[in-house]
Amino acid sequence: MLKHSLVWWLLGERCPWSARVAVLAGRWAVCGRDLVCLLSVVVAVGCTPPAEFGDNSLEWYKQERAARLEPGQGFPEVHRQDVSDITRVWFGTPDAPQLPLLEGEDDPALELLDMGKLAWAAGPVVSRNEESSQGLYRRHCAHCHGVTGDGRGPTSAFLSPYPRDFRLGKFKFKSSPTGTPPTKDDLKTILVNGIPGTSMPSFRLLQDEELDVLVDYVIYLSQRGMVERFLIAAVRELDEDARLVSLPDAARLRDLPLDVQLGPLQRVAPVGGESAADRDSAADADSVGGSEADAKAGADEDDGSESDGGSGAKADVSYDRDKIADDLLFLAEEQMLPVLEKWLGILDFEAKEVDVPAWVLDSRDAAYESQVALGQKLYFGAANCVQCHGETGIGDGQTNNYDDWTNDWLKVEGINPTDAAAWAPYVNAGAHPPRPIMPRNLRLGVYRGGNRPIDIFRRIQYGIEGTPMPASLTLTEEQIWALVAYVQQLPYETLSRPETAKKLENERPVR
Amino acid sequence: MAAITERDVRSSVAATASAATVCSPVIHYLAWVTALTVFPLIWAGGLVTTTKAGMAVPDWPGTYGYNMFLYPWETWFFGPWDLFIEHGHRLLGSLAGIWCIGLVVLSWSLRTPSVVRWMSLAALALVILQGVMGGVRVLQVDREVARIHGCLGPAFFAFLAVLVVVTSRWWQAAAERGFWLSRTEDESGTRVGARAELLRLRAAMLRTLQNQRYVTLTLWALAYLQLVFGASMRHVPETADPYYFRILVWFHVVGAVCVGVAAVILSFTRGCPVPGLCWPRRLLLGAVVLQIVLGLGTWVMRYNFPDWFANELFAQAHLIVSNDFYQVQIVSAHVALGSFILAVGAFSAARIWRAEHGLRTVE
Numbered sequence: 115m116l117k118h119s120l121v122w123w124l125l126g127e128r129c130p131w132s133a134r135v136a137v138l139a140g141r142w143a144v145c146g147r148d149l150v151c152l153l154s155v156v157v158a159v160g161c162t163p164p165a166e167f168g169d170n171s172l173e174w175y176k177q178e179r180a181a182r183l184e185p186g187q188g189f190p191e192v193h194r195q196d197v198s199d200i201t202r203v204w205f206g207t208p209d210a211p212q213l214p215l216l217e218g219e220d221d222p223a224l225e226l227l228d229m230g231k232l233a234w235a236a237g238p239v240v241s242r243n244e245e246s247s248q249g250l251y252r253r254h255c256a257h258c259h260g261v262t263g264d265g266r267g268p269t270s271a272f273l274s275p276y277p278r279d280f281r282l283g284k285f286k287f288k289s290s291p292t293g294t295p296p297t298k299d300d301l302k303t304i305l306v307n308g309i310p311g312t313s314m315p316s317f318r319l320l321q322d323e324e325l326d327v328l329v330d331y332v333i334y335l336s337q338r339g340m341v342e343r344f345l346i347a348a349v350r351e352l353d354e355d356a357r358l359v360s361l362p363d364a365a366r367l368r369d370l371p372l373d374v375q376l377g378p379l380q381r382v383a384p385v386g387g388e389s390a391a392d393r394d395s396a397a398d399a400d401s402v403g404g405s406e407a408d409a410k411a412g413a414d415e416d417d418g419s420e421s422d423g424g425s426g427a428k429a430d431v432s433y434d435r436d437k438i439a440d441d442l443l444f445l446a447e448e449q450m451l452p453v454l455e456k457w458l459g460i461l462d463f464e465a466k467e468v469d470v471p472a473w474v475l476d477s478r479d480a481a482y483e484s485q486v487a488l489g490q491k492l493y494f495g496a497a498n499c500v501q502c503h504g505e506t507g508i509g510d511g512q513t514n515n516y517d518d519w520t521n522d523w524l525k526v527e528g529i530n531p532t533d534a535a536a537w538a539p540y541v542n543a544g545a546h547p548p549r550p551i552m553p554r555n556l557r558l559g560v561y562r563g564g565n566r567p568i569d570i571f572r573r574i575q576y577g578i579e580g581t582p583m584p585a586s587l588t589l590t591e592e593q594i595w596a597l598v599a600y601v602q603q604l605p606y607e608t609l610s611r612p613e614t615a616k617k618l619e620n621e622r623p624v625r
Numbered sequence: 626m627a628a629i630t631e632r633d634v635r636s637s638v639a640a641t642a643s644a645a646t647v648c649s650p651v652i653h654y655l656a657w658v659t660a661l662t663v664f665p666l667i668w669a670g671g672l673v674t675t676t677k678a679g680m681a682v683p684d685w686p687g688t689y690g691y692n693m694f695l696y697p698w699e700t701w702f703f704g705p706w707d708l709f710i711e712h713g714h715r716l717l718g719s720l721a722g723i724w725c726i727g728l729v730v731l732s733w734s735l736r737t738p739s740v741v742r743w744m745s746l747a748a749l750a751l752v753i754l755q756g757v758m759g760g761v762r763v764l765q766v767d768r769e770v771a772r773i774h775g776c777l778g779p780a781f782f783a784f785l786a787v788l789v790v791v792t793s794r795w796w797q798a799a800a801e802r803g804f805w806l807s808r809t810e811d812e813s814g815t816r817v818g819a820r821a822e823l824l825r826l827r828a829a830m831l832r833t834l835q836n837q838r839y840v841t842l843t844l845w846a847l848a849y850l851q852l853v854f855g856a857s858m859r860h861v862p863e864t865a866d867p868y869y870f871r872i873l874v875w876f877h878v879v880g881a882v883c884v885g886v887a888a889v890i891l892s893f894t895r896g897c898p899v900p901g902l903c904w905p906r907r908l909l910l911g912a913v914v915l916q917i918v919l920g921l922g923t924w925v926m927r928y929n930f931p932d933w934f935a936n937e938l939f940a941q942a943h944l945i946v947s948n949d950f951y952q953v954q955i956v957s958a959h960v961a962l963g964s965f966i967l968a969v970g971a972f973s974a975a976r977i978w979r980a981e982h983g984l985r986t987v988e
Contacts, residue, residue, distance in 0.1 A: 165864050238766055239680045244689065244700065244708050253677050254947060256863035271867035272874060274932045311941035313928040319948050508936065546867075552935065560942045 175543035199367035235331035263335030281339020287563035289465035489600025502553035559605035659724040671960035681707030685760035779964035783971035799983040844887040905973035
């Protein structure tokens with residue numbers, strides 16, 4: 115009985131016993147340490163684990179399942195290490211972010227992201243002067259979005275919708291079409307306005323500059339996550355004993371001197387982040403075992419630097435510096451450039467100017483009634499909004515859809531999302547339990563992506579990326595405006611459609 | 626029915642005279658002042674954590690190279706919020722420290738019961754420990770220390786509440802016969818002087834007091850546990866697993882129910898046999914109710930309404946604004962009221978204990 119309720123605390127969802135135990139066992143390994151810390155109130159110093167970018171274990175598991183490996187048989191451990199090392203070499207650590215710059219100081223990535231801003235957002239929360247603090251991301255966002263930007267911060271499990279996982283590079287509320295990343299202005303608008311009806315706060319009380327810093331960091335995390343996913347997919351294609359980079363046996367990329375690691379990629383040190391960088395090199399020295407010394411000694415393998423544990427092996431590793439550099443360059447071109455280029459696109463992106471027709475704003479306008487009537491026709495007809503948002507617009511149409519962050523792994527094996535035993539292993543690997551996404555209740559008159567007509571216009575025109583809400587590819591702008599007008603008057607519509615009103619009264623949807 | 630005899634009165638006077646030395650009212654007032662400083666201090670500490678301003682001043686015990694007390698006050702007072710609240714928290718903390726030093730000096734120089742002397746020393750030790758802990762948290766950038774700092778503060782506050790009781794005239798009076806003589810009047814105001822009757826009355830009073838003490842202490846312990854869970858949630862490392870936080874939330878919710886049940890039971894241990902025991906109990910009950918409401922409010926101000934309200938306008942239109950006035954004050958009020966409950970609980974329990982003690986020892 116007690117066991118049962120403990121598990122129930124853990125999951126809080128309706129699901130069978132066996133699945134809960136599976137999840138419990140899996141999560142216990144992770145939060146056991148935290149719980150021990152909780153109990154040891156006195157000797158708890160040093161319990162806070164260092165912030166690190168977590169591996170995308172969900173993506174690994176997903177690819178294992180996609181490759182139809184036997185249960186319990188995963189990809190070789192060195193493959194995981196390679197991906198983790200390469201993303202680390204390219205993007206740095208949460209305390210010392212880096213960008214993979216193929217063209218050194220002239221790299222276009224530096225037009226998009228500012229190293230100084232990244233350093234400001236990264237790292238632990240500390241202040242160097244009275245005016246502002248470092249570590250903005252961990253101060254304001256990480257408890258929901260996670261240090262890695264994986265949407266798995268400590269508070270995330272209870273929140274609905276779950277905090278955004280930036281690693282898929284998909285964003286909902288933006289002025290750009292599906293498949294195109296949001297502009298910096300879009301992201302900043304979200305930070306200023308927040309998302310009402312969800313736990314995503316408005317950060318309008320932060321300084322303007324701090325918001326810019328956070329926007330850059332979100333893009334950085336998103337890029338890092340996307341590249342990591344590409345690399346994992348690339349590993350899937352490899353033979354078991356092949357490597358992404360030409361390294362002998364179990365040698366690790368991160369154990370090699372920095373200049374070898376980076377290959378042709380130039381490293382541009384973050385400006386203004388001296389202490390973050392210092393701390394990182396200190397951390398490096400611990401975890402990698404004197405990689406700094408190695409970097410200075412170049413590729414001198416017999417420089418006799420002390421060897422401890424894993425790093426001891428590296429002294430005897432013989433490697434071909436040029437070959438590694440070539441491999442990394444090849445990988446960067448294959449796996450990284452597409453991601454970066456996609457994001458670079460937002461530099462030149464200009465949302466298409468649209469004029470808001472006068473009648474949308476003024477219900478006394480002569481054209482208004484007929485446009486609303488047209489909107490209604492489209493809603494029930496050609497645009498088929500009724501399919502999801504329901505006849506009354508309260509969002510009680512199709513309610514068994516899932517968003518892309520869930521479908522991404524749900525679809526791999528065609529898992530039935532209501533079959534908890536089937537998805538439990540994915541939750542163990544780091545997914546949130548699937549929850550169906552509800553079409554918006556349009557009767558409330560509040561919208562998450564903004565209440566202005568132009569906001570609703572964009573939602574209908576481009577859809578809401580990552581959700582079932584489709585882009586209206588076949589509708590003209592005129593028609594979309596008619597839909598906007600129709601949607602906007604829905605909250606007041608009850609009286610004109612008595613049968614709707616009645617239905618509204620009787621059947622509020624239950625989630 | 627014979628009234629109380631002269632002999633009775635004389636022996637009670639003799640008992641008073643031979644009792645421990647009376648505590649000087651100055652000490653009692655200073656204890657009050659200290660406690661009244663510590664409450665805003667705790668509130669400010671809550672604000673520091675709520676707005677995550679704890680690292681706004683990177684050094685300690687100085688402030689940006691200045692001696693803490695010499696830091697230019699305009700820069701502090703008109704400076705950014707983070708600096709204002711963190712430096713203000715430190716200044717208030719020092720003030721509490723100064724009061725504690727005053728307590729020690731006074732109690733060891735004036736004729737004072739030794740309990741009070743040792744308690745004021747302990748208070749000083751606690752306040753120093755708490756200050757150092759705050760410093761270590763800043764210098765080590767350690768969340769774990771912050772959590773312990775957050776748990777120790779309210780314990781210190783509760784300790785001060787006990788000190789206030791121990792130094793009070795009430796504490797003294799409760800051990801005196803005169804205090805109890807008037808208690809032996811029944812409702813109609815007639816004296817019930819018969820010995821048997823008196824004994825019966827005393828036994829009944831003792832039983833009530835004992836029950837109240839048990840329940841109050843249980844409530845106190847539960848409330849402290851709640852505080853530990855609360856502090857663990859507020860100082861959860863960003864790297865913690867969502868399921869860890871989830872466990873904490875559930876424990877906190879279950880704990881809230883337990884405290885609520887304890888409060889209901891407490892409100893059933895009716896009867897206020899002694900004046901000065903009723904109002905702390907009522908205050909405690911009111912605070913628990915308010916605290917539960919504030920707890921729900923905290924969740925809503927931080928994470929919005931749960932899914933059950935998905936079709937309610939108030940939930941869907943609710944926008945969380947990070948660090949805006951309502952969020953910060955509601956969350957910090959929840960923290961501060963938690964400490965307040967501990968202090969009132971400790972105050973109440975100390976008085977009940979003393980009343981029991983007095984009733985037992987006074988013939």
